Amino acid sequence: MPASRTRPPDQRRRGSGAARPPVVEAVVRWAGAGLDRWKRLSRTWRVSIAAALAAVVAAGVWLALPEPSDEPRARQYLAFKACLLTDSHGIAGKDAAPVWEGMRRASLKTHAKIQYLAVPGPATVANARPYLASLVQRQCGVIIAAGKLATDTVTANARGFAEAHFVVLGTAGAAENVRAVQVSGTPVADAVERVVSEAVG
Template sequence: MKSVLDKWWIGWAAAVAVVLCSFLWLWLRPPATEPDRQRDYLASSVCLLTGADGVRGTQATPVWAGMQHASQATLVKVSHVAISGDETVDNAATFLAGMAQGRCDLLLAVGEVPTQAVLSTAAKFPGTRFVVVGVPGAGPVRAVGGDAAAVRELVEQFADGQ
């Protein structure tokens, strides 16, 4: 009878050890890592100045789409700012100055008021490249067509030639 009890305790102890080891393995194992969602962007950035409609405006939508596609291909940072308040050239120039001084290496403008602000103010910011969309440029301001493909090509060239 003693030999049967000895075997029963050995089996029971083995079962407890397996359960305990399984629990410890599940509890102490390192967590599963998720795929890295972080994108390592380039140091330079491209910004879009729009009218009050923002990137939902009819002229700005394809420009923003082209900028986003170029960002995915080149990892250049893109952002946009819509003019708020009065849609005047002076007010737009305030937004433009903030963008040029703060974070934008290439600044695109789309729409009548943002474009006029760029054409009248760009010379004050020699460290920033300016592009107007859909209208002729002048002086230090370059012009590009208003379709997504043209804007994408422009931003990709910028990213390549930093």
Template structure:
């Protein structure tokens, strides 16, 4: 009787193993497949933990979940001046970003000085005051409102870039 129970167990395990093996198409079900669209954030040195950047990053992540577009950020290292931040801004503008967002004094000042150098790129200035042809401004100071506005802008950009 023991050998019959052992045989039945081996048969059940073999069937389960065969079903799993035949149904496995090599795709990790936890993996996230992104579109080619991307939005990039230029932050002060503290990165996305900076008070000016945190609500922006939260809105970008929500937009990424809704669209499967890629989001990333780049920190301005060193002095937080327009001149120093302009180099980092140029890196994002010349990269693969469909939309470039800036938050914090240095990044915003860099954008206000150099956005005209990148007319093909659309920018979002969070906390800035100078809207231009290729620059949208999110001027709200409430973190939840900033996140909501950023989410909307990023979703729109990521969907149009698909």
């Protein structure tokens, strides 16, 4: 008698009508009941509930976002200061503008501080000397002269401020603490940027 080909009970394929697990059946019933209740609601109630859910979701997303810092991170400057002496036109003057641009570039590169001081009133060395002395008292690491008035003032008074370091564009005076920067054939801003960067070290 041929052997039976009937599979053991645990290996028989379940039919498509097999009963679902109790947990799945409960979830299906709950979802169906909720959908039925939703369909019975008026359109106004549906809109109100949807708007409330959207507000809850939006609030959750907003709370999950990191809080922005109160202030942008402050730039860390060095203690070194490069200072500029100008005539009454300040850094807007034709002689001072390219010098200030070079100092600004050097500051971005080295994080050195930069300052300028304009000389108001008569364009004389005697009138400008107290302003030069003010920059020396501020302990500027290097003091740059922009224009004829500032250059003449540095040349005439550099020996009296032996502890200071000065830079003039063109021909320097006889004092050892005055450095002359030749700018013929070189943009003034580039030359000044180089000088300030070298002074910062």
